Amino acid sequence: MAGPRLPEGPLVLGRGALIFVTIGSMFPFDRFVRLVDGLAPRFAGESFFAQIGGGNYEPRNMAFVRQLEKAAFSEKLKASRAIVAHAGMGSVISALEASKPIVIFPRAMEHGEHNTDHQMATARWLGGKPGIFAAFEEDALAGAIEAALESPPAAADALSASAPPAFVAKIRDFVDARPGRRRP
Amino acid sequence: MTSSDAARRTRVLFVASAGGHWVQLGRLKAAFEGCDIVYVTTRDDYRTDVAGARFHTVSDVTRKNALGLFALSFEVIRILLAERPDVVVTTGAAPGLVAIAWAKVFTRARTIWIDSIANCERLSSSGKQARFFADAWLTQWPDLACPKGPSYWGAVL
Numbered sequence: 001m002a003g004p005r006l007p008e009g010p011l012v013l014g015r016g017a018l019i020f021v022t023i024g025s026m027f028p029f030d031r032f033v034r035l036v037d038g039l040a041p042r043f044a045g046e047s048f049f050a051q052i053g054g055g056n057y058e059p060r061n062m063a064f065v066r067q068l069e070k071a072a073f074s075e076k077l078k079a080s081r082a083i084v085a086h087a088g089m090g091s092v093i094s095a096l097e098a099s100k101p102i103v104i105f106p107r108a109m110e111h112g113e114h115n116t117d118h119q120m121a122t123a124r125w126l127g128g129k130p131g132i133f134a135a136f137e138e139d140a141l142a143g144a145i146e147a148a149l150e151s152p153p154a155a156a157d158a159l160s161a162s163a164p165p166a167f168v169a170k171i172r173d174f175v176d177a178r179p180g181r182r183r184p
Numbered sequence: 185m186t187s188s189d190a191a192r193r194t195r196v197l198f199v200a201s202a203g204g205h206w207v208q209l210g211r212l213k214a215a216f217e218g219c220d221i222v223y224v225t226t227r228d229d230y231r232t233d234v235a236g237a238r239f240h241t242v243s244d245v246t247r248k249n250a251l252g253l254f255a256l257s258f259e260v261i262r263i264l265l266a267e268r269p270d271v272v273v274t275t276g277a278a279p280g281l282v283a284i285a286w287a288k289v290f291t292r293a294r295t296i297w298i299d300s301i302a303n304c305e306r307l308s309s310s311g312k313q314a315r316f317f318a319d320a321w322l323t324q325w326p327d328l329a330c331p332k333g334p335s336y337w338g339a340v341l
Contacts (some may be wrong), residue, residue, distance in 0.1 A: 069229040089204035089302045163211040167338025171215035
């Protein structure tokens with residue numbers, strides 16, 4: 001399962017940044033993995049680590065695994081300088097909560113990469129927000145990765161781990177409005 | 185929690201498929217402070233996210249997999265009967281829909297469906313079905329809210 005390993009930790013040349021590539025789930029996204037793998041040599045100073053899911057394409061220029069366990073995923077996220085991912089909310093929110101810039105490249109229904117085109121809508125909605133760099137075309141991905149690497153590191157509290165208080169309060173009200181005791 | 189309210193804390197079943205559904209529901213933990221939260225998801229390694237809490241895994245099936253939904257129903261019903269939740273809250277996907285549906289049959293839990301924030305142009309297909317089983321039927325997009333539901337109470341971001 002595991003591919004060729006590149007050295008861990010900062011490299012001597014370049015920025016030595018770790019770029020964490022993830023397609024979110026096991027659901028294949030070969031077009032994206034192949035694309036990032038092709039770009040990796042252009043970021044010679046950086047090291048890429050990819051979670052590639054269940055696709056057929058195996059990267060040649062990146063260390064990769066099929067799937068990281070949740071704890072290992074969180075660690076990899078923390079250690080990285082930037083995330084390059086599909087336009088899934090799990091990846092986006094995880095990156096923002098960890099104060100990491102994220103590049104999003106939406107899955108397309110026409111390529112069989114998802115059962116709807118909602119990732120296109122997600123990318124249109126989120127692209128350009130602080131720390132989020134959307135690429136819709138394949139030839140825009142390298143520029144988006146470069147922009148993410150050049151972006152200033154986000155403040156540690158860029159996104160709190162909790163939903164906005166007003167939403168939390170409304171849910172809380174619903175939970176507290178208990179219609180009598182149901183468990184005598 | 186006031187002791188006159190109940191002999192035990194409000195028990196809440198959190199149901200969310202692995203990935204974005206789980207991450208979104210996790211951002212609502214503050215709404216359930218003081219409650220006894222039990223987690224249900226589709227990947228066992230997610231238990232490290234909620235170390236120490238009661239945690240169950242169920243099969244990751246889609247709404248189109250009839251046989252899978254049948255098997256999933258048994259898994260869900262077993263959890264519902266064991267945990268007897270007061271509230272079931274889910275951000276999807278199919279396992280969350282199955283959970284609130286069977287919760288209405290086998291428990292007196294009140295149910296909350298929160299459609300994923302990823303569905304900004306239309307409700308998910310599970311989200312449309314959820315109207316029949318959700319006491320609080322919510323979208324995270326004001327434009328998708330209707331007088332007859334779903335309602336918009338806010339979003340996790």
